[in-house]
Amino acid sequence: MSIATRLRTLFPSSSRNGNRPPLLEGAQPLVGHILPFQKDPVQLMFDGKRRYGNVFSIHLVGTTAAVLLGAEGNEAVFRAPDDQLNPKEAYKLMTPIFGKGIAYDATDDTMREQLSFLHPALHKKRLEIYAAHMNEEAERYVDSLGDEGVVDILDMGNELTMYISSRCLLGMEFRDQLNTQFMRLYQDLEGGLTPLAFFFPYLPIPRFKRRDAARRKVVELIEGIVENRRRRGFVGEDMLQTLMEARYKKDGRPLTADEITGLLLTIVFAGHHTSGVLTAWSGIEMLRHKEYLPAILAEQEEVYGDGREVSFSSLRELNVLERGIMEAERMHPPIVLMMRKVLRDFHYAGYTIPAGDMVMVSPAVSNRDETIFSNPHVYDPQRFAPGREENKKHDFSMTSFGGGKHLCIGLNFAYMQIKALWSVMFRRFELELASPQYEPSYDFLVVGPHHPCLLKYKRRKEALVRVPRPLAESRIH
Numbered sequence: 104m105s106i107a108t109r110l111r112t113l114f115p116s117s118s119r120n121g122n123r124p125p126l127l128e129g130a131q132p133l134v135g136h137i138l139p140f141q142k143d144p145v146q147l148m149f150d151g152k153r154r155y156g157n158v159f160s161i162h163l164v165g166t167t168a169a170v171l172l173g174a175e176g177n178e179a180v181f182r183a184p185d186d187q188l189n190p191k192e193a194y195k196l197m198t199p200i201f202g203k204g205i206a207y208d209a210t211d212d213t214m215r216e217q218l219s220f221l222h223p224a225l226h227k228k229r230l231e232i233y234a235a236h237m238n239e240e241a242e243r244y245v246d247s248l249g250d251e252g253v254v255d256i257l258d259m260g261n262e263l264t265m266y267i268s269s270r271c272l273l274g275m276e277f278r279d280q281l282n283t284q285f286m287r288l289y290q291d292l293e294g295g296l297t298p299l300a301f302f303f304p305y306l307p308i309p310r311f312k313r314r315d316a317a318r319r320k321v322v323e324l325i326e327g328i329v330e331n332r333r334r335r336g337f338v339g340e341d342m343l344q345t346l347m348e349a350r351y352k353k354d355g356r357p358l359t360a361d362e363i364t365g366l367l368l369t370i371v372f373a374g375h376h377t378s379g380v381l382t383a384w385s386g387i388e389m390l391r392h393k394e395y396l397p398a399i400l401a402e403q404e405e406v407y408g409d410g411r412e413v414s415f416s417s418l419r420e421l422n423v424l425e426r427g428i429m430e431a432e433r434m435h436p437p438i439v440l441m442m443r444k445v446l447r448d449f450h451y452a453g454y455t456i457p458a459g460d461m462v463m464v465s466p467a468v469s470n471r472d473e474t475i476f477s478n479p480h481v482y483d484p485q486r487f488a489p490g491r492e493e494n495k496k497h498d499f500s501m502t503s504f505g506g507g508k509h510l511c512i513g514l515n516f517a518y519m520q521i522k523a524l525w526s527v528m529f530r531r532f533e534l535e536l537a538s539p540q541y542e543p544s545y546d547f548l549v550v551g552p553h554h555p556c557l558l559k560y561k562r563r564k565e566a567l568v569r570v571p572r573p574l575a576e577s578r579i580h
């Protein structure tokens with residue numbers, strides 16, 4: 104980096120911004136916008152949008168990031184090739200957890216191939232099997248709650264989604280015998296996710312040592328399970344089994360225990376808190392808007408009233424519930440922003456974002472674009488109903504699950520587990536929110552409600568009342 108460029112990023116000024124999008128006012132020398140960004144990045148982006156519209160720049164400690172908002176901005180970023188806008192930089196703090204040469208640390212082609220190994224485990228046939236597990240886990244969890252009480256809705260989401268991940272992804276050995284041990288190791292792995300890990304991921308500090316020891320232990324556990332399954336000829340119906348059977352195209356080589364572990368951890372980290380957080384926001388919004396509840400309950404009765412099994416297809420039929428969750432997803436995307444590193448100059452809306460800068464998109468802001476969504480700050484699940492379907496105005500109108508080639512591969516899995524949990528909760532309990540407010544917390548990468556976020560529950564004595572409901576297409580396909 105030239106001295107002039109370094110000075111420009113350390114002492115930001117709009118007059119030195121080149122042909123970049125306009126620099127948001129308020130950047131401080133050396134740190135730029137980092138303080139408001141850390142405190143509330145969504146507010147910072149709404150401020151930029153109010154002042155400059157959908158394209159502007161911010162400074163983050165020596166780095167310039169162009170912020171592209173709205174469906175067009177999303178499309179431009181998600182459609183750009185990886186050799187121009189690259190996601191790896193943003194995820195490099197995950198390398199010590201996922202492992203060297205795994206996912207974002209691998210070459211683009213290898214990462215593609217590794218992620219393709221996961222696909223068979225998320226196909227419809229497997230989802231059929233997971234649906235039963237998800238329902239069983241939800242019932243088991245609900246039983247553990249007793250007849251009435253108060254529970255933290257975010258803890259509930261995180262706990263249940265971890266049980267489901269252990270069962271469907273890591274394998275029944277983890278769910279049945281190794282769960283407590285794995286939870287402890289998982290906490291140590293998560294403990295390594297600090298801002299310091301972006302810059303010095305292998306510093307010999309206790310946190311990082313615990314993270315590395317935990318990873319070694321998980322590799323050992325998985326190695327043991329793989330050997331045991333092979334010896335007994337046991338074939339599991341989980342992601343672990345899928346990875347045991349995967350082979351690299353080039354030389355037919357199977358994955359090592361280290362690679363299997365890395366990919367399982369990739370999938371667990373990608374899907375756990377994100378699903379836990381969306382579980383929480385969905386419950387909060389559905390219970391904040393009780394006028395929507397009768398239709399949800401009627402749908403439960405209609406689909407399950409005759410004792411029908413919870414399955415992939417019955418969960419798909421829960422369109423009213425799905426719209427309730429989707430609207431929570433629109434308003435509270437668990438991942439509020441996504442970053443890309445510019446490897447080749449990127450041209451957008453008459454501006455040039457030079458190589459070396461970052462580009463950022465934000466579902467939290469774009470999902471509330473008033474040119475796509477009417478009254479975007481109002482919770483209105485019917486905006487997705489037939490006849491309205493506001494999200495279909497543009498392919499990139501809602502990007503809580505990303506877009507383009509990096510589109511989340513776990514969308515159906517995530518929706519199924521959230522639907523399974525709320526179905527059981529609504530069928531079994533009368534529910535009421537019990538905290539004065541539910542505000543987003545930006546302390547973590549995945550944005551959930553601030554603790555405490557309490558939910559009061561009381562077991563139902565009487566059957567649910569039948570109420571007519573509107574019908575719509577399901578988004579799960």
Ligand code: HEM
Binds near residue numbers: 381510
């Ligand atoms: C509510 C739950 C979830 C949300 C909000 C979510 C969100 C996202 C987003 C925004 C991306 C794109 C990241 C980027 O482009 O930088 C992504 C990618 C990914 N997600 Fe999810 N996710 C969820 C659940 C899951 C689940 C359950 C799994 C696995 C079972 C999963 C696996 C992945 C993987 C492997 C990628 C990387 C795809 C790629 O780069 O090709 N996610 N997710």
